[in-house]
Amino acid sequence: MPKVRFLPLRPLALASLVANVALVVTGAAVRLTGSGLGCPTWPRCTDESYTTTSEMGVHGVIEFGNRLLTFALGIIAVACVIAALLERPRRRSRVLLSVAVLLYIPLQAVIGGITVLTNLNPWVVGLHFLVSIVIIAFAYALWRRAGEGDGLPVRLVPAPLRHLAWILTTVSASVIALGVVVTGSGPHAGDLDAKRNGLDPATVSQAHADVVFLLVGLTLAMIFALQAVKAPRATVRAAIVLLAVELAQGLIGFVQYFTHLPVLLVGAHMLGSALVWTSTLAVLWSLRARPLEPAEPPVEPATLSPAAAEPVPAPR
Template structure:
């Protein structure tokens, strides 16, 4: 018996406790993205201009914007604890599943990389490329957290780990997820080229994304709006197709996607065309994007794999023994 087996015998973790850790990780990984957006939109991105210290003389903050930035750094602590618990509980849970351990390890590694990338972002003066990378890596960790929750829930409910649907429905759902990823990437470019660089509150000059020169902000807004509109129409069309096909297990995730897209679109219209881009609407927009992304990954997982692939993966039937007289 290995040392890990002995630890599992001594401190067994039930699937229920492991599920609590998985859900906590998903919630906390989502919240830290939202809190990070608040740091930038309040102009507090360089409130603590050094890393891992807040400034050259102290680890702790000394003014309002520094407190905002430092508070976001402190949220990393519960996020890290949740990720480590997912890994530890996966190792100790009974029954043991290797894929849960892999997902827990990915969450822990994701936190570490995010911490390092966050430090690089501060040390480079909120370079738009590093800020965009920071946000997109957060989206990747949400994929891992959502996958872990999905598998935990499916196991506890006794349902198949990977659902089976017709090939077209699976392909369209996957394509919708890719399209959603494109919308998110273009959206990061909008923020990176816009007026909220993250240093307004500390009077720091922060460079903006300028791939199209002085018209970058207007250009990426135009591209983002059109891509998002196509994505929204595609989401509604896919929801209708899933209903026609009778894919009831996909109705919930796709309904969530459509509702989140509608909310995000309404906020986008409000911030760009009615209120002239105030910071609080941008924060609401980022928050709704996180919810949309989670719902989209949920839909991807619920789509599963196509029927013919599932049939090919099934082992051939065993030959029947001849009947004996």
């Protein structure tokens, strides 16, 4: 059956991925500018208005702008679902991934509302960020799956390296989760009256740094192991890119810690966390491939009848 695409799913999936990374950055801007309660209630911005007012100043504009981005994410997600449903032949995995992205966006909005209603409770704020990380994972998977064929998956590296990649992914997620805890103990609460989680910033920062060192070590091991088994260039390149992003992120993290967390560096570090996560997912996805078309079944050689198999006598 010929393939018919009514809407370009892969560009839409990429737009969804980029927009969700942008939401991380705008969310960081809300916190770092002290605009976490720029709209002091939810779902309205004020008790009387769904939009920001001039009396609320720049903080209201920043918080309301971040809320508007959620609607843009929802529109893109709906477009992805429609594109996946209209594909012929329809791929079940693409439909499910697009629906997962769509369902998580209202959940993200509700958690964002709870953060406002709880006066920026640091644990709820952290959950708000972690849901973005989950959405990014689904959006990235949709983008990669939309560019693959319909053949059976082909494993490009031995099983031990695939296991190492899953360990690497788990540690990468742990680094992000610990970073959330570090943020909840620091000075950037999103509002002057917002509470902190009460943990010692130096202690949780050290724990975060320790897991970062583990992540870098695992990435180096992955690079050497991939080269040892002569893995495809794209797979090795994905691991090298991950290492470069990790080192850049680590440098930003150390500089921001010793310079007392300037807002620009903290914002860059938030963006870096999303880039580390997507680079980790790139390594995981580079260990497999799907041919563009399903493999053709082998053609059995024709079976000759006994009579046909007899030799033909030579002409006299």
